[in-house]
Amino acid sequence: xYEQSPDRDQINRPIDExxxxxxxxxxxxxxxxxxxxxxxxxxxxxxxxxxxxxxWWCIAAEIVITVSFIINLKILRKAYKxxxxxxxxxxxxxxxxxxxxxxxxxxxxxxxxxxxxxNPVSKYFGLSAIDIxxxxxxxxxLAIQGLTKEKADAIKNVITQRLNNNHD
Amino acid sequence: xxxxxxxxxxxxxAFVIYFLKFFRLTFNxxxxxxxxxxxxxxxxxxxxxxxxxxxxxxxxxxxxxxASLAIFQMKFHVEDGNLIYRHNLIxxxxxxxxxxxxxxxxxxxxLLYRLFDLRGVLFDTLAAKxxxxxxxxxxxxxQSLLTRIERQELTxxxxxxxxxxxxPSSFIEFSNKDLVFDALCQNHLKGMVILGGFVxxxxxTLSDFSENSIELxxxxxxxxxxxxxxxxxGVALIMAxxxxxxxxxxxxxxLLRYYNLSLTYNSKMLTFSHGLFSRxxxxxxxxxxxxxxxxxxxxxxxxxxxxxxLRQALNSSAKKEDxxxxxxxxxxYDFFLSWWLxxxxxxxxxxxxxxxxxxxxxxxLLSDVLLSSVAIAVLWHFGLYVxxxxxxxxxxxxxxxxxxxxxxSHITLKESYLIVNNGCFAETKNYLKYDNIEVVRVTRTPLxxxxxxxxxxxxxxxxxxxxxxxRQEQAMNIYELLLAKPQK
Numbered sequence: 001x002y003e004q005s006p007d008r009d010q011i012n013r014p015i016d017e018x019x020x021x022x023x024x025x026x027x028x029x030x031x032x033x034x035x036x037x038x039x040x041x042x043x044x045x046x047x048x049x050x051x052x053x054x055x056w057w058c059i060a061a062e063i064v065i066t067v068s069f070i071i072n073l074k075i076l077r078k079a080y081k082x083x084x085x086x087x088x089x090x091x092x093x094x095x096x097x098x099x100x101x102x103x104x105x106x107x108x109x110x111x112x113x114x115x116x117x118x119n120p121v122s123k124y125f126g127l128s129a130i131d132i133x134x135x136x137x138x139x140x141x142l143a144i145q146g147l148t149k150e151k152a153d154a155i156k157n158v159i160t161q162r163l164n165n166n167h168d
Numbered sequence: 169x170x171x172x173x174x175x176x177x178x179x180x181x182a183f184v185i186y187f188l189k190f191f192r193l194t195f196n197x198x199x200x201x202x203x204x205x206x207x208x209x210x211x212x213x214x215x216x217x218x219x220x221x222x223x224x225x226x227x228x229x230x231x232x233x234x235a236s237l238a239i240f241q242m243k244f245h246v247e248d249g250n251l252i253y254r255h256n257l258i259x260x261x262x263x264x265x266x267x268x269x270x271x272x273x274x275x276x277x278x279l280l281y282r283l284f285d286l287r288g289v290l291f292d293t294l295a296a297k298x299x300x301x302x303x304x305x306x307x308x309x310x311q312s313l314l315t316r317i318e319r320q321e322l323t324x325x326x327x328x329x330x331x332x333x334x335x336p337s338s339f340i341e342f343s344n345k346d347l348v349f350d351a352l353c354q355n356h357l358k359g360m361v362i363l364g365g366f367v368x369x370x371x372x373t374l375s376d377f378s379e380n381s382i383e384l385x386x387x388x389x390x391x392x393x394x395x396x397x398x399x400x401x402g403v404a405l406i407m408a409x410x411x412x413x414x415x416x417x418x419x420x421x422x423l424l425r426y427y428n429l430s431l432t433y434n435s436k437m438l439t440f441s442h443g444l445f446s447r448x449x450x451x452x453x454x455x456x457x458x459x460x461x462x463x464x465x466x467x468x469x470x471x472x473x474x475x476x477x478l479r480q481a482l483n484s485s486a487k488k489e490d491x492x493x494x495x496x497x498x499x500x501y502d503f504f505l506s507w508w509l510x511x512x513x514x515x516x517x518x519x520x521x522x523x524x525x526x527x528x529x530x531x532x533l534l535s536d537v538l539l540s541s542v543a544i545a546v547l548w549h550f551g552l553y554v555x556x557x558x559x560x561x562x563x564x565x566x567x568x569x570x571x572x573x574x575x576x577s578h579i580t581l582k583e584s585y586l587i588v589n590n591g592c593f594a595e596t597k598n599y600l601k602y603d604n605i606e607v608v609r610v611t612r613t614p615l616x617x618x619x620x621x622x623x624x625x626x627x628x629x630x631x632x633x634x635x636x637x638x639r640q641e642q643a644m645n646i647y648e649l650l651l652a653k654p655q656k
Contacts, residue, residue: 015610016644091651097611104609105651112295115263123260131261135294135481136606136627156264163266164249 013088015103020084020095026125027083027146031076033121039069075099085144087158092132094142106142108162110134116152128152132159170309172246172316175254178239181284182304186238188280191231198227244303246316251291255301263301267317269293275310276302289313294481294629342429346497350475351422353467354496355593356415426496433507438478440493450493456480458604458628460508462501465594474499481604481629505599509585516582520646524577527613527621527637529570532592536566569593579624579635581649588626588633602653604628610647616640626650 013019046061079098086093093105115131122128122145129145130152147155170176205219237257244253251265272292281287287310289303305313427444438452459479468474476495495504505513543559573592580587588598609625616622624643625634638646 014644014648100611100613102609102611103647104607105647106607107605107651107654109654110606112269112293113263113265115261117256117259117261119259133293133295134606135629136632137630138632139607139609139625139627140295142607160248160250160264160266164268 015093015105018086018088018093020086020093023080023083023085023144023146024127024148024151026127028077028080030122030125030127030146031080032073033124035069035072035076037121039065039072080146083146085155087155092142092155092159094144104139104142106132106134108159110136111159111163114156114159116149116156122146130155170312172244172309172313175243175245175252177243178304179306181286181306183235183239184284185280185286185288185304187231187235190234190238191228194227194231194234195224198223242301242303246313253301253303265291265293270317273314273317337432337434340431340433340503342431342495342497342500344423344427346473347422347426347429348419349471350468350473350496351419352415353465353471353473354418354475355465356411356418422496426494429495429497435507438507440495442493452478452480454508457508458600458630460501460504460599461631462597462599463591463594464499464597468499468594472499473497474501476501476504478504479628479630509599509601513582513585516584519581519583520642520649521580522578522624522635522638522642522646524574524635525619525621525637525639526574527615527619528574528577529567531636532570532573533566536563536569540566574637577635577637579638579646581646581653586650588635590633590635598631598633600626600628600631600633602650605650605654608647608650610643 042065043062046058046065049058049061075098079096082095082098082101084095086095090109091105091107093103095101095103111132111134113133115133117129117131118127126148127145128147128149129143130147132142132144134140134142144152144155202220202223205223206216241257242253242255244251246252246267249267251267251270252262254260254262270291270293274290274292276288276290277286281304285307286304287307289305289310290301424444425448426442429440429442432439432441436454438454440450440452442448442450457478458481461477461479463475463477473496477493502514540559540563543562544556547553547556547559569592573590576589576591576595578589580589585599585601588600590596590598605626605628607625607627609627611623611625613621613623619637620640621637622640622643623634623636624638624646625632627633
């Protein structure tokens with residue numbers, strides 16, 4: 001079984017110098033397919049404008065949707081490159097975001113539950129997401145997407161082992 | 169007795185419960201259609217009965233399908249001290265909850281449950297966001313699961329569950345005079361805005377009246393208040409009246425809620441009792457408090473007053489009622505901080521500190537600029553050129569507000585706690601313990617590469633703070649310290 005435990009070199013590294021494990025390259029396809037589905041639905045909905053007004057509004061809406069879709073694809077490419085996670089001795093860190101890049105760290109001792117999720121699109125590409133839930137009121141959930149099932153399971157095992165060992 | 173070591177589904181009894189729940193849901197949804205069918209019938213009773221029977225049949229089949237799916241998609245077991253359940257049919261999810269993290273087990277046993285000797289079990293952790301999944305278990309399975317959870321708890325808390333030391337309670341009574349005095353020192357402009365909103369609602373309702381009624385009111389106002397119409401004095405008088413009304417309402421609210429505020433405390437718990445007509449009580453356990461909030465505006469500082477609030481840890485099933493308690497009056501913050509942080513809290517030296525930069529001013533001004541621009545554009549469009557002075561003044565007032573926000577915004581780390589300062593006109597100090605920090609986040613903006621400034625967010629079980637425009641190296645140093653401190 002794949003073992004995902006904190007790299008010895010990583011354990012005491014500061015957040016700025018951490019080596020972030022990238023998400024699986026197949027996640028780019030997941031993002032593209034999800035975007036295509038979402039924008040196709042929007043484009044179909046925009047066709048309803050034909051029923052209420054002149055076709056110019058419909059054309060304008062379709063143009064806006066298409067341009068947004070192209071911009072979104074560009075952003076997704078950049079977002080994929082920045083996404084990454086790192087495990088240290090006492091915490092897990094996730095890096096994400098494009099316009100407002102964020103680094104979020106959750107100490108293992110604060111984690112309340114861990115979920116591994118798969119939607120139909122990510123399932124098709126053999127990927128999972130791990131949802132780490134803590135007790136915070138606002139930043140209550142840290143979701144790391146684009147992981148293989150083995151990696152997601154391994155991260156979950158590290159977290160649950162830490163949690164159970166902390167209490168022993 | 170089940171040992172829950174292998175993934176299993178809920179039993180037949182659970183299926184019946186789920187079916188009846190879904191049937192009630194779908195039946196309620198189809199009642200309107202059934203009533204419509206009944207009233208639209210052309211007098212042929214057999215045909216109508218057949219139609220209704222068909223609807224009930226469809227509802228039953230639909231409920232059966234939903235119940236089957238609900239039972240089929242849900243599997244659960246206990247493995248290595250974790251409760252693991254698989255749920256959701258389309259978006260598959262497997263959730264793992266360490267048994268040690270379950271702090272409340274809620275059970276429900278309504279009439280239907282009792283008929284089948286079942287129990288609905290819900291698990292609560294400290295997570296604020298969690299899916300509420302009910303396991304419907306037989307009585308023997310429930311006992312077996314409970315034993316496993318209790319066994320887990322016993323192994324963990326054998327040492328920590330020592331009986332608490334004898335703790336005599338003390339009593340403090342807060343002054344009503346200070347309460348009124350501090351209530352008068354608060355910002356009453358918010359009350360005026362609310363009252364203004366209320367007046368505008370009444371005005372809107374009035375505009376729906378018949379033309380005659382409006383003319384009648386208009387005539388009355390003209391005959392009695394003609395000298396004030398559209399004059400500066402008139403506007404000032406209306407403003408003054410609104411202010412007095414909002415002040416009276418505010419004082420009434422504060423007195424109703426906080427009259428005769430008293431506190432009974434020992435080393436573990438604070439119990440407040442307050443209220444004019446009905447006495448309310450609020451309890452704060454020392455280990456559940458996650459933030460002590462202290463607000464000092466200009467008048468409060470001048471007259472030795474303060475507003476204090478204690479924020480508690482909350483989970484998804486907890487109520488927020490106690491968290492609304494505010495203590496107005498003499499500056500008692502030293503007492504609360506000594507009780508919560510220890511007697512020597514004031515002696516601790518600073519470990520690290522960081523102040524916000526000018527980015528806070530521009531951020532604070534951004535919303536004001538947008539709001540004022542829209543207001544000016546609208547007023548200009550309708551030819552109300554003189555009135556544009558109001559949004560322009562609001563925008564100008566935003567500048568000192570932004571400067572004060574920047575001055576107040578900073579973070580200080582001490583040996584055993586940290587202070588997050590914020591607020592615009594009033595200075596607010598938030599005291600936190602390192603143990604209460606759940607998540608730390610640093611966010612960069614598109615301008616960060618030029619300014620070298622970032623935002624730092626700290627979230628606890630009951631509160632979240634963001635300190636903006638901090639120097640990146642200082643923010644990262646604090647970030648590391650915040651994560652390292654609880655481990656020491």
